[in-house]
Amino acid sequence: MTGLSELLHDELQPLQRTLDTLETPAVLIDADVADANLVRWQQRCDDLGLANRPHIKTHRSVAWAMRQLQLGASGxxxxxxxxxxxxxxxxxxxxFLTTNVLGAAKLARLGALARRTKLAVVADSDAVVDAVADAAREAGATITVLIECDTGGGRCGLADPAAIAAMAKRISATSGVQFGGLMTYPAAGKRQQSQKVLEAAIDACKAVGIAVPVVSSGGSPDMWSDEGLAPVTEYRAGTYIYNDRALLNHGTATLDQCAMTVLATVVSRPTADRAIIDAGSKALTSDLLGLDGYGMVLEHPEAxxxxxxxxxxxxxxxxCSAKPEVGDRIHVLPNHTCVVTNLFDRLYVVSGGALLGALPVDARGRSG
Amino acid sequence: MTGLSELLHDELQPLQRTLDTLETPAVLIDADVADANLVRWQQRCDDLGLANRPHIKTHRSVAWAMRQLQLGASGxxxxxxxxxxxxxxxxxxxxFLTTNVLGAAKLARLGALARRTKLAVVADSDAVVDAVADAAREAGATITVLIECDTGGGRCGLADPAAIAAMAKRISATSGVQFGGLMTYPAAGKRQQSQKVLEAAIDACKAVGIAVPVVSSGGSPDMWSDEGLAPVTEYRAGTYIYNDRALLNHGTATLDQCAMTVLATVVSRPTADRAIIDAGSKALTSDLLGLDGYGMVLEHPEAxxxxxxxxxxxxxxxxCSAKPEVGDRIHVLPNHTCVVTNLFDRLYVVSGGALLGALPVDARGRSG
Known part of the structure; x- marks a missing residue:
């Protein structure tokens, strides 16, 4: 992992602490585990001939994004x-910005971005297509627009093939934007349903003379499944870099493949059956994702x-057979890694049991 | 609100946006509503002869803390x-730091704080008392220690009066620390139970010759209740500055007294019954606090x-009778204001319908 080492060397902030003296709560990232997760997924995409376009919402760090590109990601x-x-x-x-962008100020920022990067966005309404096209023309740039399709996930997106084809025609006929293809986030475990909707949409586009250059799908839970992949040309996965208790529970990752833990201290043992740690909802978040409890204590899995x-x-x-005592430091596997990252300015990178330094979460809090 | 105006004048960052062009999601604070909340509570504390020691975890902003002190808070x-x-x-x-502090590096920071401020902490175990005392002596300072009592809340704290009295004696006999009294966070709706535990603890301390200078209680949900206040000399309330949907639902605040909303844009209307806004768990958090849904849309309360x-x-x-359309901007009353604040570097302060500027959340992310 020479490439990773070089990237981390450039990005990591030096620390006056060792792993033993780091103040809690602190988010630890095992760099070797995370990097192996990136390598393994890139290899699978290469094997399948899929473009790998990782979602950086999970890590929000430039260094990891650069590493993903270095390993072969297409963007x-x-x-x-x-x-x-x-x-x-x-x-x-x-x-590739997989959200509908609206609002004059934000659209102006989008236009400015398009002047300096290759930029694609999504749309699922004429209002968004027109707004993005206006912003692109205003900036003197071209923005690629993919149509978001609802293939069973029940989020944003169009589901009707005729409506998708009509929007593809509209995008193709509008200056400032160009039609980039179809995008979806399938419901977990329903990739065959997603495949059917996408294939019908592709056929409808072809029937009106529009080629579909990219079919972009996503999601970490089913990323290792071969089911229903056929029309997909590009895959967006995010959580797989760190993995978490939700993906462990789903069978997508093993415990050895989970790179993020939250280091916490037992600060109180008020009763024989209750321990209290210094990591709460401002460190772990209240995300349950269908799980029981707010994380798994690695040292005490029965807790x-x-x-x-x-x-x-x-x-x-x-x-618990052995009970944690006041002052003990424990590691919590969080339910949902992406929202934990977003609470911290920096994560602490570990390799071979040693603390390498602090990795800035460059886009923390950048939801706007 | 001259004092507030002066404080805000010093603290607010100027903006290039108006309320109409502010990018979403954005957290809006109505300064007049928030300030009236502070004034009303200070008046009640004054009427009751209670020391008001507001919890700043809700706003995490120096400017608001200064305003609370200016209005009469004791700390x-x-x-x-x-x-x-x-x-x-x-x-x-x-x-007053209402948490058990442990760990060499964090205790060293505590000692450094004690050299420059009046500082009290809590403890509920000998290990914490000894650790704090060591840190104080190391820093050449004295730290006041209150004993955290579990009066029914089931969090940290001692419940047995004899154990509390023994710990009070230990604190009194230890150099570096001085006994400050008792602290509790009562269970909602159980202040009479809290009163009984506190009174028994006070009696037990007196029986071993230890006076209890401060009895500190807290919690916003029951802050307006007269029940079981008798032994309490100091009150810690936090959420009351902004209020939220949980306190509205509890009957603690009216809608007019809710100062925080999350401004969001409707970015998709995929079906007749579904609208999608650009505020998710990285803006509203997944905190439910027993409520149905993740916030209340003020313009569409049936949503x-x-x-x-x-x-x-x-x-x-x-x-909804009138359905929100793509591009509409709506205001969401969040379930839990404290965790929302912590996701944003700045909140946008509004007065009389005009945007005054951005208030930095100075302690955002400072959970360690």
Whole structure:
């Protein structure tokens, strides 16, 4: 992992702490595990002939995005204009912004981005197509627009093939924008349904004389499944860099492939069955993602984090054979890595059990 | 509100945006509503002869803490060493840190704080008392220690009066620390139970010859209740500055007293019954606090925010008479204001319908 080492060397902030003296709560990233996750997924995309366009919402760090590109990614995916700006500032020049952009000020920022990077966005209404086209013309740039398709996920997107074809025609006929293809985020476990909707949409576009250059799909939970991939040319996965308890529970990742833990200290043991750590909803978030409890304590897998206050996690340790004591430091595998990253200015990078330094979360808080 | 105007004048960052062109999602604070909340609560504390020690975890802004002190607060409450450092840097010199502090590096920071501010902390174990005392002696300072009591809340704290009295004796006999009294966070709706535990603890301390100078209680939900206040000398409330949907639902605040909203844009209307806004779990958080849905849309109170993705809120608008359209800007009353504040570097301050400027969230992310 020479490339990673070089990137980290440039990006990591030096620390006056070792792993033993780091103040808690702190987010630890095992660089070797994370990098192996990136390498393994790139290899699979290469094997399948899929373009790999990782979603950087999970790490929000320029260094990791650069590493993903170095390994062979065709570009990156971003979810907000703010993320796009941070990544462009970091030198990344091929961005796919998978959100409908609206509002005069934000559209002006989009136009400015299009002047300095290769930029694609999505749309699922004429209002968005027209707004993006206006912004592109205003900036003297061209923006690629993919149509977001609802293939069963029930989020944004068009589902009717005729409506998708009509919008493809509209995009093709509008100056400032060019038609880039179709984009979807399939429902978990429903990739065959997604395939049917996409194939019908592609046929409808072809029937009106419009080629579909890119079919972009995404999602970490089903990323290793071969089901229903056929029309897809590009894959957007995000969480796979760090993985988390939700993906572990889903069978997408093993525990050895989970790169992020939240280091916390047991600050109170008020009863025989209750331990309290200094990581609460401002460190772990309240995201449950269908799981029981707010994370898994690696040292005490029988423990259950049953409640979070803002700075405290309340743990039922009644089932633990060895009970954590006041002052113990424990590692929590968070339910959902992407929202944890976004709470911290920096993550602490570990390799071979040693603390290498702090990695800035460059786009933290850039939801606007 | 001359005092507030002066404080805001010093603290607000000027903007190139008006309220109409502000990029979403953005957190808006109605300064007049927030200030009236502060004035009303200070008046009640004055009427009751209670020391008001507001918890700054809700706003994490030096300017608001200064305003609370200007109105008559006896000092402030903080929940983390990081919050304490930010407030001390801002010139606030009377801090109550209501958490058990452990770990060599964090204790060293605590000692450094004690050299420059009046500082009290809590403890509920001998290990914490000894650690704080060591840190104080190391710094050549004295730290006041209150004993955290579990009066029914089931968080940290001792519940047994004899154990509390024994710890009070230990604190009194230890150099570097001095006994400051008792602290609790009562369970909602159980202040009479809290009263009984506190009175028994006070009696037990007196029986061993230890006076209890301060009895500190807290919590916004029951702050307006007269029940079980008798032994309490100091009150810690935080959320009341902004209020939120949880306190509205609890009957603690009216809608007119809610100062924080999240401004969002409707970016998609995929079906007749579904609207999607550009505020998701990275803007509203997944905190439910027992409520149905992730916030209340002020313009469409019949709408239900039934799912959050990271940057999108999915809204069921089937019950709405007038349906929001793509491009509409709406205001969401969040379930839990404290965790929303912590996601943003700045909040946007509004007065009389005009945007005054951006207020930095000075201690955002300072959970460590």
């Amino acid at each position: 990156i995916t971003v979810q907000t204009v703010g993320e796009a700006e941070v990544m462009a500032d970091g030198g990344i020049d091929d961005l 259950r984090i049953y409640q979070l206050n803002e700075e405290h996690g309340l743990i039922d340790i009644s089932a | 402030i409450t903080v929940q983390t060493v990081g919050e304490a450092e930010v407030m001390a840097d801002g010139g606030i010199d009377d801090l 239900r925010i039934y799912q959050l993705n990271e940057e999108h809120g999915l809204i069921d608008i089937s019950a």
